[in-house]
Structure formats: structure tokens, C-alpha cells
Amino acid sequence: IAGITQAPTSQILAAGRRMTLRCTQDMRHNAMYWYRQDLGLGLRLIHYSNTAGTTGKGEVPDGYSVSRANTDDFPLTLASAVPSQTSVYFCASSAGLAGGTDTQYFGPGTRLTVL
Amino acid sequence: GQNIDQPTEMTATEGAIVQINCTYQTSGFNGLFWYQQHAGEAPTFLSYNVLDGLEEKGRFSSFLSRSKGYSYLLLKELQMKDSASYLCAASFMNDYKLSFGAGTTVTVRA
Numbered sequence: 308i309a310g311i312t313q314a315p316t317s318q319i320l321a322a323g324r325r326m327t328l329r330c331t332q333d334m335r336h337n338a339m340y341w342y343r344q345d346l347g348l349g350l351r352l353i354h355y356s357n358t359a360g361t362t363g364k365g366e367v368p369d370g371y372s373v374s375r376a377n378t379d380d381f382p383l384t385l386a387s388a389v390p391s392q393t394s395v396y397f398c399a400s401s402a403g404l405a406g407g408t409d410t411q412y413f414g415p416g417t418r419l420t421v422l
Numbered sequence: 423g424q425n426i427d428q429p430t431e432m433t434a435t436e437g438a439i440v441q442i443n444c445t446y447q448t449s450g451f452n453g454l455f456w457y458q459q460h461a462g463e464a465p466t467f468l469s470y471n472v473l474d475g476l477e478e479k480g481r482f483s484s485f486l487s488r489s490k491g492y493s494y495l496l497l498k499e500l501q502m503k504d505s506a507s508y509l510c511a512a513s514f515m516n517d518y519k520l521s522f523g524a525g526t527t528v529t530v531r532a
Binding site: 338340342347348349350351352355357365397401403409410411412413414415416 | 430455463464465466467470509511518519520522523524525
């Protein structure tokens, strides 16, 4: 069982380009999340999805979009990358059981540099 | 965010004990997570507290006081491999999302 996979591992991108970061989980988790992690700021939530077909905005959603067409996949798209989006991006998932607080499990991360 | 506060850095000697404190706002609070993150790696789950008191897991223990909005992670018998960032994260009622602190970097010295 792989858990959560992310692709690519790292990417250097020219400003203004479109980029999709991929995230796939095989744990049949209902909820999925995208975070960015910057030095001194910790993990900040970009977007989340409580179940397939639904998405919501997190703390720093501007410049990013997501979709959740099925349970396993939760891609994050940067429509027109800017240098301030240089960061490490983590995808996470949790069981998302109603009425409970559940543990989030993280993918290995994507290191994105926008020049 | 939900004002999750924890110290930026701590240094300790191999074999010693270190306590990492975390404070959070109590309004709507549900539970408190601790994660460990080694440099260049993903965060991994360490502990979860929802009730007041101490939860012990081997060399690591986590404490919660709901009324005080306070938690700590206690690392005993420190080993070099414990050098990492430790993230405090709070969950709030009727919400799967977590609010993370900025993390505490622990350096273990020989």
C-alpha cells in the first residue's frame, strides 16, 4: 500500500506558466487537503475536500484551484504561477468520518520553484 | 489561523528530556495533534489528545489541558534521530481541518 503519492517530486517553473500538482491516495479516505509550507510560517491550508465532488477554501486559496472528481485524486492547479508560490506543497488525507476528528496523513511533498 | 503558538527552536543534549509547549485558542476546540517532521520529509503523526491529561507512548508523551488551552510534547531519553521539527496542530468542532503552529525545531547534541 503506497498511502499518498505526489508528483512531481520537484519542479522549476517559469512565472506565468500553468502547473498541476498531482496527489493520489489509496486508503479510501474521504477528506483530502493541500498545504504549503514556508520557512517560519508552518503548514498553511490552501484548499480541502471533505468528500468526492466537494471542495472548500483554506487559509491561502488565492492563485490555486482544486478538483475532486473521485475519492483517490485531488490535483492542485496554479493557473499562472508567480514567484511567491515558491514553496513545498504537501497533500494530506484523512478518513473524514462524520462526527469525529481524524488523523491526517501526508504525502512526500512537491518542491516548487517559480522563477 | 487559530493562533497556535509554540517556540521556534530548542536545543538539548543526547539522553536528556525536552518539553515543547503549545498554546491555542479554546473557543470551539476539539483535539490536539503532534506531528514530527524531519528535514526534507513529510510530517508524520505522533499523538492525539482530546481529554485532559497525559498520554504516554514510549519515549514520547503528550499532555493536554483543555481549560488552559495548553499542550506539551515531552521527549525523554533524547536520541540524535529525534532532531526534527515538531508541529502542534489543533482541530475544532464540526471541522476536519487542522490549524498548525509554525513548528519547533529540536536539535539534539552529543
